Amino acid sequence: MGSYVGTPIFVNGAIYGVLCFGDPTQRSISFNAHEIDIVELMAQGLGQFIARQGLEQERQALAARKDELLAIASHELRTPLTSINAAIKLIGTGKVGELAPKGQQLIEIIANNTDRLIRLINNLLNLERLESRKLTLNKKACSAQTLINQALTLMQPMAQEQNITLQGNTIDPDLTLWADPDQILQVLTNLINNGLKFSPPHTKIQITAEGDQRGILLAVIDQGPGIPPEDCDRIFERFQQVKDHQSSHQGTGLGLAICREIVKQHHGSIWVESTIGQGSRFLIILPRPIAANPILAEMP
Template sequence: MPTRTRFEATARRGYAILTLLLAIGMAFSIRRFSSVADAQIQWLSAQERNITLVERLRWTTELIVSHGRGYLVSGNRELLDEAEDAKARFRENIRALRAQPLSPTALQLLADLEAEAARFFLLQRELLVARERTDDAGLIARRFDAELRPLRRELYRSIERLVEHKEFAIEAAYAGERAERAELVLRLYGLLVLLASAGLGIAWYFTRRLGNLYHQVREAREAARRAVTARDELMGIVAHDLRNPLSAITLKAARLRRAAGSEQVRQQAESIENVAKRMEQLIRTMLDAATLEASKFSVTPAPCAVDDLLRETLELFGPLAESKRVRLEQSVSAPGLVIFAERGRVLQVLSNLVGNALKFTPQGGRVILSVDRDSEAARFGVVDSGPGIPREDLTSIFERFWKVEASGERGTGLGLYIAKGIVDAHGGRIWAESEVGRGTRFYVTLPLADPAAHRAPAAEEAPALSAEGDPRAGG
């Protein structure tokens, strides 16, 4: 038991460690993936903001150019106001971009964009002022195409370079994230391999321990089997060899009793004879148990009258019931039944059941030996008014050496075990029903010798008879 307890404690610790490692690995994986995902989301949000601001720069630049050219051609003041609003939004977008976390390259490109925008806005302002001083729109348009258009192209190129830089940065970031995820997956696979190796190591350790324990248990079981076999063989040999000396003792005690010259000698001889008979009965019980255990028990069935079996049983136990002041009665609902069984063995079963019932039934109680027909079998019943058997013990009462000691009574614990073996050998069935405080009911079914001869309806239940045959008499 201590070895088993230590092994169970070690197994629990090992599995607890393995479970802890798995939990730590899963927690690390979840946390790591979560942090990587959060970082990617934050970075992508920032890049999306930057791209949006750059696109707004592109759009405001288009508005500045188109509205400024429209004013130069048409002189419409509303177009000039819209161009000024676009310039204000352009500067706001520049300031917003500078507030974002930018790389040195992005900052340099943004500075170049601001320089190109400043040159463009300066020349555009000069043309707008010249437009206010002259009505020659053609001259202003020619100056726009000759002087301002090249600056516009440079401004567009600066914006495109900034956009390309952002796109390249996004692609590089994606590549970096893919590499980081690949490295993380590799680490997780490594952790998985480590945990699997640890699990295999623990499993191998416990498999080895279990294998050793299995071999120990198997060897112990084999040793126990050999010991039980040797014990049964020895018990059978001893019981068999004791029968002849006991028979001689019984015979000589009987002769001494018959030839006794005094009452004291006769009583002593009778006592020796009773003890020898008791020992002979115990020896027969031991031999039957050994034969049953070796699966060599057999019976020689023959037609046997049930009424005779009941009468003989009542005659045998009538004096005992009377001495214990217990009423021993019989109840026959199907008289004249004939079973196919070995008479002596059936008497042995009934004697065991009735003897147990009398043993546990208190004074003033009642034991009923009954028989009725159950399909193709005769069903015997032994019902007592004793203390009953707990429900949890009903499945164990037919096992070897199971017993409940009555006050002042002792037994071998083999009676019900042998009774079940005898009934099974006849192809019958034996079982018990009981409630604590309300007595016990044992039932035995044995096959009829000629079922066709007993197919007539059963006669009405006969009056209960005592051992002396008087329906009103008690045991």
């Protein structure tokens, strides 16, 4: 019988196997303390590697299940919800028969909640596409003034319903940024929509743009109730919202997370500055066009 040295391999606290070294032809090899320490270190490293491999397999399995869930949300939930929503709104018009006031009220409640479910599913799918890099950004030089004007036009009807004034301006009307205009337009409309949810009537929401040494600074400024300092980072996470009992508007809790992911993929930054009782300033830094920033030519 030869000489061997062995030590157990532990994976997550349980013995996974044994690591052995030796020579089957030698009967009297002695192993010193240093050699034994090396074998134990190798066994420890091997156990950690096996554990990481297991975690990676679990992560891949979770990712596959998440993709399956999103496919179900897209095809098995969104399609019937869209049909249900259309039918409910048709009933609400009275074209298929007059409704009693109580019935009309119930139809409006159902329609509003169906709209919210559809928005939630669409936002989840949009965020997943962004985080998995499945969404291709078509970046080009964009006019900041044009993007602001488009965002104001899209959100003006909602603002008028709430008696809130929308205002936009740029310090330099020729200010341009390097971005996918459709995605940045979504960021701006999400931020305006967020301000409309929590701003009282007869207040103002303003969008500004200016250039500085960091790039192009966009700001969406509201006169809402403000955000506590401890929530200013948290609200950019999924399904996180500031509790505001004065607001009757329900959101999905994904709008700001989508904004953050879009800005991140533009190599930009987004944050909020807020004062309780005075309002909030959502700030975005985006790159200038490639001609002004040659290093951007190497970025996707």
